Amino acid sequence: MPSLRELAEGRRLGDHQAMDQATLDWITSNRPTSFPDRPARLPHAPLLLIPPTDCFADARLTDSIHGVLHGAxxxxxxxxxxxEHGLSREETAALSVAAAVHDCRRRHDRDDVAHGQRAARWFAQHHQIVSHAFGHRLLVGLIAPAATAVALHDVPYDAFSPEQVRAYAQAQHFTDLLKAADCLDRYRLPLDRWWPDTTRLRIRVPAWLPPVAFALVTASEQHRLDGASPADALTLARLTLYR
Known part of the structure; x- marks a missing residue:
């Protein structure tokens, strides 16, 4: 069976795309030369929210490149x-919960137009169940900006409609942060021209964070391929950043 990278090079990617060892080996061996030998230790303990599999619109996507590992x-x-940008504890929780489920309403792993809008509607309707599952009670006033960030995460800034421009004005910081976080996880993709381009972002990304994002991808995906559950794979990957 061809690897995900071979399929990408041949422009033959299917609707459901999952990591494989050959693709992960290629990603690992192409670590950007500008990165230090080891990623910096994290300045503070981040939230790790593992999306429940039952929140996904298609169960086949839970273990795909837009599945549980990506959301977490x-x-x-x-x-x-x-x-880094001074959000309060409550704001951080709301943003992180939204981040965990931002792709949960995807129908496939290709260019699924409007999947952000579908996820935002789902999040707005189910935020109480979602926040309970993650153990974080979200402030009512933060639900709307979090949902807006989800709705806009897959839309380029220069493609915003007038309605989306107005929505962005009400949730600018959340949207910018979610777009940046989603962008930084693009090291999982099988072609390096698809990897993060921080010049397209509207917020400052500290220099220490891209190496951390790369390490999270390679470590969690390897643990998963080695047979670990998604939760264990992510926990083990996060622990490597404290050594």
Whole structure:
């Protein structure tokens, strides 16, 4: 069976895309040369929120490149960015919960237009159940900006409609942070031209964070391929950042 990287190179990616050892070996061996030998130790303990499999619109996507591992890693990265940008504990929790489920309404792993809007509607309707599952009670006033960030995460800034521009104005910081966190997890993708381009972001990303994002991808995906559950794979990957 061809690897995910081979499928990407041949423009033959299917609707459901999962990591494989050959692709992960390629990602690991192509670690950016600008990164230090080891990622910096985390400045504070981030939230790690592992999305329940039953929140996904299609069960086949739970173990895909937009599945549980991706959502959980984006929650970690969103939490770290929130700390860098001075968000309160309550704001950080709301942003991280939104990050964990931002892709849960995808129908496939290709360019699924409007999946952010579908996830935002689902989040707005189920935020109490979701926050309970994660153990974080969300402030009522933070539900709308968190949902807006989810709705806009997959839309380029220059493609915002007038309605989306107005929505963005009401949730600018949450949207910018979620877009940045999602972008930083692109090291999981099988072509390096798809990897993070921070020049497209509207917030400052500290220099220590991209190496952390890369390490989270490679460690969690390897643990998962080695047979660990998603929760164990992510926990073990996060622990490596404290050594």
């Amino acid at each position: 890693r984006v929650s970690v990265l969103a939490s770290l960015l929130a700390g």
